[in-house]
Amino acid sequence: MEILTDLNALHDWKKRTSKDSRGFVPTMGALHQGHLALLARAKAENKRAVCSIFVNPSQFGPHEDFSSYPRPVEADQKKLREAGCDALFYPTPELIYPENFQTTVAVEAVSKPLCGEKRPGHFQGVATVVTILLNLIQPNRAYFGLKDYQQFILIKQMAADLHLPGEIIGVKTVREKDGLALSSRNRYLDTLQRERAVALSLALKEAKAAFSAGERSPKVLEAIALKRLKISGIEKIDYVSLRDGRTLTPVDHAKTSSVMLIAAYVGKARLIDNLSFG
Numbered sequence: 001m002e003i004l005t006d007l008n009a010l011h012d013w014k015k016r017t018s019k020d021s022r023g024f025v026p027t028m029g030a031l032h033q034g035h036l037a038l039l040a041r042a043k044a045e046n047k048r049a050v051c052s053i054f055v056n057p058s059q060f061g062p063h064e065d066f067s068s069y070p071r072p073v074e075a076d077q078k079k080l081r082e083a084g085c086d087a088l089f090y091p092t093p094e095l096i097y098p099e100n101f102q103t104t105v106a107v108e109a110v111s112k113p114l115c116g117e118k119r120p121g122h123f124q125g126v127a128t129v130v131t132i133l134l135n136l137i138q139p140n141r142a143y144f145g146l147k148d149y150q151q152f153i154l155i156k157q158m159a160a161d162l163h164l165p166g167e168i169i170g171v172k173t174v175r176e177k178d179g180l181a182l183s184s185r186n187r188y189l190d191t192l193q194r195e196r197a198v199a200l201s202l203a204l205k206e207a208k209a210a211f212s213a214g215e216r217s218p219k220v221l222e223a224i225a226l227k228r229l230k231i232s233g234i235e236k237i238d239y240v241s242l243r244d245g246r247t248l249t250p251v252d253h254a255k256t257s258s259v260m261l262i263a264a265y266v267g268k269a270r271l272i273d274n275l276s277f278g
């Protein structure tokens, strides 16, 4: 695996492999099987797979976990090497945001609700860095997890609006055996919190089961999920919301095109999960 830390190295790698299709997996590191599932898809569908690791300062709020976000660089490189990644783009913050950087990308409607409301500026940071990375890497395909559902919808919209290079592909959420969605932030959980955290996926499953049994009221379905979170001792809940799976607008009646999304704190870890009703 080639490690590309500056623009010369990146451009040189692209030149040397210019005949090969390129699949791109952007990450913030602290890699787990979820990230590796994206890499496996990138490898299967392209001649070359390139990952990036960049903990993007502009997508963290002032009181969020930017400085404490895990950065296990050596372990990450080992995982990528073992998974057969061809190249790792590992830029410095100065490379991505040089002095006098002035541009941000704002995606309007889909960045407003849910995490957009709770984390002001977050999606502008995501949209801006993903635009920069797609422009730098120039992939044929780029892979994003459906675990970050709102992020995925936003990137799809942005890539279409701005004609960004590469097809945007969503990959199914990878979960632990008990259902907890893999996340770099699961590292923050102690044993008791880890037990509690499974409630997010249980809540989604219970709501979907009620939908499958005929319940169509978003209010009732959200209440079912909320109850599970509360019974499990999860009190700081940012949202439990049933939305249209394409536009993320609220729905009057649950349908197979709906998705339920949850964000809640377990200890200091802010966890998100979602489940499509289709």
Ligand code: AMP
Residues within 6 Å of the ligand: 026, 027, 028, 029, 033, 034, 035, 037, 038, 143, 144, 145, 146, 147, 148, 171, 172, 173, 174, 175, 181, 182, 183, 184
């Ligand atoms: P992150 O490093 O958290 O920014 O995530 C990098 C990419 O991996 C994003 O596209 C995430 O949606 C994706 N990802 C994170 N967790 C999972 C998971 N459990 N299953 C599938 N993809 C994931």
